[in-house]
Amino acid sequence: xxxxxxxxxxxxxxxxxxxxxxxxxxxxxxxxxxxxxxxxxxxxxxxxxxxxxxxxxxxxxxxxxxxxxxxxxxxxxxxxxxxxxxxxxxxxxxxxxxxxxxxxxxxxxxxxxxxxxxxxxxxxxxxxxxxxxxxxxxxxxxxxxxxxxxxxxxxxxxxxxxxxxxxxxxxxxxxxxxxxxxxxxxxxxxxxxxxxxxxxxxxxxxxxxxxxxxxxxxxxxxxxxxxxxxxxxxxxxxxxxxxxxxxxxxxxxxxxxxxxxxxxxxxxxxxxxxxxxxxxxxxxxxxxxxxxxxxxxxxxxxxxxxxxxxxxxxxxxxxx
Amino acid sequence: xxxxxxxxxxxxxxxxxxxxxxxxxxxxxxxxxxxxxxxxxxxxxxxxxxxxxxxxxxxxxxxxxxxxxxxxxxxxxxxxxxxxxxxxxxxxxxxxxxxxxxxxxxxxxxxxxxxxxxxxxxxxxxxxxxxxxxxxxxxxxxxxxxxxxxxxxxxxxxxxxxxxxxxxxxxxxxxxxxxxxxxxxxxxxxxxxxxxxxxxxxxxxxxxxxxxxxxxxxxxxxxxxxxxxxxxxxxxxxxxxxxxxxxxxxxxxxxxxxxxxxxxxxxxxxxxxxxxxxxxxxxxxxxxxxxxxxxxxxxxx
Numbered sequence: 001x002x003x004x005x006x007x008x009x010x011x012x013x014x015x016x017x018x019x020x021x022x023x024x025x026x027x028x029x030x031x032x033x034x035x036x037x038x039x040x041x042x043x044x045x046x047x048x049x050x051x052x053x054x055x056x057x058x059x060x061x062x063x064x065x066x067x068x069x070x071x072x073x074x075x076x077x078x079x080x081x082x083x084x085x086x087x088x089x090x091x092x093x094x095x096x097x098x099x100x101x102x103x104x105x106x107x108x109x110x111x112x113x114x115x116x117x118x119x120x121x122x123x124x125x126x127x128x129x130x131x132x133x134x135x136x137x138x139x140x141x142x143x144x145x146x147x148x149x150x151x152x153x154x155x156x157x158x159x160x161x162x163x164x165x166x167x168x169x170x171x172x173x174x175x176x177x178x179x180x181x182x183x184x185x186x187x188x189x190x191x192x193x194x195x196x197x198x199x200x201x202x203x204x205x206x207x208x209x210x211x212x213x214x215x216x217x218x219x220x221x222x223x224x225x226x227x228x229x230x231x232x233x234x235x236x237x238x239x240x241x242x243x244x245x246x247x248x249x250x251x252x253x254x255x256x257x258x259x260x261x262x263x264x265x266x267x268x269x270x271x272x273x274x275x276x277x278x279x280x281x282x283x284x285x286x287x288x289x290x291x292x293x294x295x296x297x298x299x300x301x302x303x304x305x306x307x308x309x310x311x312x313x314x315x316x317x318x319x320x
Numbered sequence: 321x322x323x324x325x326x327x328x329x330x331x332x333x334x335x336x337x338x339x340x341x342x343x344x345x346x347x348x349x350x351x352x353x354x355x356x357x358x359x360x361x362x363x364x365x366x367x368x369x370x371x372x373x374x375x376x377x378x379x380x381x382x383x384x385x386x387x388x389x390x391x392x393x394x395x396x397x398x399x400x401x402x403x404x405x406x407x408x409x410x411x412x413x414x415x416x417x418x419x420x421x422x423x424x425x426x427x428x429x430x431x432x433x434x435x436x437x438x439x440x441x442x443x444x445x446x447x448x449x450x451x452x453x454x455x456x457x458x459x460x461x462x463x464x465x466x467x468x469x470x471x472x473x474x475x476x477x478x479x480x481x482x483x484x485x486x487x488x489x490x491x492x493x494x495x496x497x498x499x500x501x502x503x504x505x506x507x508x509x510x511x512x513x514x515x516x517x518x519x520x521x522x523x524x525x526x527x528x529x530x531x532x533x534x535x536x537x538x539x540x541x542x543x544x545x546x547x548x549x550x551x552x553x554x555x556x557x558x559x560x561x562x563x564x565x566x567x568x569x570x571x572x573x574x575x576x577x578x579x580x581x582x583x584x585x586x587x588x589x590x591x592x593x594x595x596x597x598x599x600x601x602x603x604x605x606x607x608x609x610x611x612x613x614x615x616x617x618x619x620x621x
Contacts, residue, residue, distance in 0.1 A: 139410060160403070160520075160572075160574070161403075161406055161407040179411060183572050202576065203578060
């Protein structure tokens with residue numbers, strides 16, 4: 001991170017850490033794309049305790065750094081609904097530009113970094129003021145958004161122009177445009193921010209990128225023609241890379257160093273979204289074709305529960 | 321075709337050229353060096369913008385057009401140019417489409433590649449006039465053109481034989497109550513939505529006054545997009561380009577499967593089945609691969 005960024009983020013961090021954090025509810029929130037709802041799952045009993053109507057085509061979902069607000073992107077409403085994780089009521093609605101699909105919440109500022117698929121741009125939105133902080137032009141059909149753990153970098157994937165756009169924060173300048181294979185879909189950072197991992201949906205590939213040189217270090221093909229990798233994340237100890245393999249109906253576990261396949265975890269059909277519990281012991285998947293959420297015990301990498309939710313679950317976050 | 325052990329497609333080398341394009345943009349942010357620098361953090365706030373990567377003068381790439389410039393193929397190529405420039409602005413290329421009066425103009429017009437919707441008779445002469453430059457046939461569907469086996473000639477639309485194979489495969493896979501009368505095999509359909517086809521159809525309609533993208537328009541668009549994506553990876557040098565197009569291409573084309581060229585120069589691709597203007601099927605059907613739709617091969621040189 002450059003010194004400018006570090007100083008700015010340090011300042012922001014101090015400001016935010018002064019605020020009281022909400023008591024975590026332990027709940028999971030799952031967007032059901034075809035129902036227009038969010039399923040609320042009790043994190044202890046692993047059962048659905050409520051289903052909240054949120055709007056049309058809910059997909060991307062995220063939670064504020066203080067845990068007080070859950071954000072739900074409503075693609076067809078051109079809006080982001082704000083849900084109170086305690087009371088389970090809709091407490092606001094934000095205007096994030098056209099066709100918001102995926103977004104990431106900045107770990108320090110709490111700003112939403114949103115991909116606007118049909119406008120070839122990324123929008124940075126301050127959910128407190130409701131104002132657009134920045135708009136960044138990117139390639140065609142931007143999709144996945146990831147923010148480095150220290151908050152200094154965002155990656156936006158552009159699916160039709162085959163690029164990973166690396167954006168500096170808070171300057172919101174493009175610092176690199178990395179050409180990759182067909183239809184890059186989602187990305188995630190290592191805990192130290194040195195590496196990023198990205199999936200390519202049509203190419204069926206996972207790539208490892210050096211975030212200081214912006215060079216691609218490794219590429220691995222998942223090998224299964226049905227595998228259309230979507231979401232990707234690292235285990236808390238950084239020893240495993242979890243990839244949602246879409247129609248292959250499994251989570252593929254890779255070695256983050258070699259990108260070699262460690263093993264496969266069968267889950268529901270068309271697995272898309274992933275979320276990891278704060279302590280790293282549980283991985284949750286949205287199985288879009290089975291209308292379920294699978295719960296994986298990460299010590300053994302086996303499914304320990306399957307929870308029926310709404311139609312076509314897409315994204316999942318945990319308030320823990 | 322069922323039971324084919326392994327498709328040519330899956331045997332091909334999977335060696336995409338990747339990285340930061342022809343004009344790599346390196347990070348301007350070195351490792352944190354000293355506390356002093358950190359103390360100066362506020363001073364350098366204004367430098368944030370200048371630290372952003374700016375490509376040097378972009379590489380200008382002219383793509384020739386031979387044939388009727390008033391039709392769908394040309395409009396598709398224009399759409400491709402606009403989208404290629406969306407990629408090129410980040411990677412340092414600028415593309416333009418140059419209509420040429422006659423095939424002989426190819427050599428002197430400064431174009432790096434040629435698109436054509438000429439008839440079959442015109443193709444061999446154009447391919448010869450183009451030298452080693454790639455020639456993308458976005459018009460004809462005749463099987464005989466695929467049998468020309470010219471190293472620099474590429475065919476974007478599915479051939480007649482491929483369309484027949486696609487239709488037969490879809491009919492074989494249809495359930496008895498599926499209406500099949502009047503069904504036809506197409507490269508594209510303006511109402512197709514899957515695999516981000518919806519986005520491409522919208523972009524085309526917006527740029528061209530509500531026009532509907534058809535096979536010829538898709539072929540023109542696809543030729544420019546796949547060529548420009550290849551330029552971003554390997555540059556315009558014709559021999560290097562030809563080798564990339566023939567051996568390393570992996571083009572999505574908003575149809576959900578990575579496509580490549582057969583030895584005949586034919587683009588192996590998803591073929592849609594439409595009936596009364598509506599998409600009723602996609603081929604290859606589940607369980608089959610692109611190889612099952614044929615497309616012709618040429619003897620090894």
